[in-house]
Amino acid sequence: MTLGLPPIIATYYAPKLSHLLLEHNLLEHVQTIENGSIDLINKVSLGQLDMALIGAPTPPTGLENVQCRQISAYPFVLITADQTTPDQLSFKELDQQKFILLNESFVHNSVFTQLSENSGVHPSISYQTSNLTLLKDLVRQHGGMSFITTLALTDADQDLKQIKLTDVDLPTFNIYAVSRIQEHADAMTRELEGLINHLD
Numbered sequence: 300m301t302l303g304l305p306p307i308i309a310t311y312y313a314p315k316l317s318h319l320l321l322e323h324n325l326l327e328h329v330q331t332i333e334n335g336s337i338d339l340i341n342k343v344s345l346g347q348l349d350m351a352l353i354g355a356p357t358p359p360t361g362l363e364n365v366q367c368r369q370i371s372a373y374p375f376v377l378i379t380a381d382q383t384t385p386d387q388l389s390f391k392e393l394d395q396q397k398f399i400l401l402n403e404s405f406v407h408n409s410v411f412t413q414l415s416e417n418s419g420v421h422p423s424i425s426y427q428t429s430n431l432t433l434l435k436d437l438v439r440q441h442g443g444m445s446f447i448t449t450l451a452l453t454d455a456d457q458d459l460k461q462i463k464l465t466d467v468d469l470p471t472f473n474i475y476a477v478s479r480i481q482e483h484a485d486a487m488t489r490e491l492e493g494l495i496n497h498l499d
Contacts, residue, residue, distance in 0.1 A: 303339035303351030335404025350478040356470030377462040397443035448472035
């Protein structure tokens, strides 16, 4: 069986999931693939992946033979190396800011673009990457601010200041379990679906 995990979700959920798979004798039967949520959704829809955990502000729609269940939700925040930045900002206050963002395969990018359009503010994007560690390192080197979910932040990131966004229309980073709808799914597939659906 193939299971897709975006890097941010993998960091948090992979240890829990590995423990559950080991406990249920499924670990050796599951191959994990890391990619951004947008790519993983498409792979599940096309039948190239059996299941995936994805992050998105809303449930994926318009996909054939795909079922989806929300597992949890986390807020989006800004992060910066500048400790003098206010604790709270609205998106409209970010017009003069430089940003380092995750690239187009991550849902962060589309949410950031939508917030820009809604507020009529278009901050400068100096760099985009698929590498979360590199993104944080560039923020630490005062390369710019970033827009990220709190799920991506660990105890090792306490040197980065988190800034709450005060916008009322701010979406959340929701985690969904998506899988192919199969009329005759085998017992192992059903067991894996059950384990994933009970993650928190």
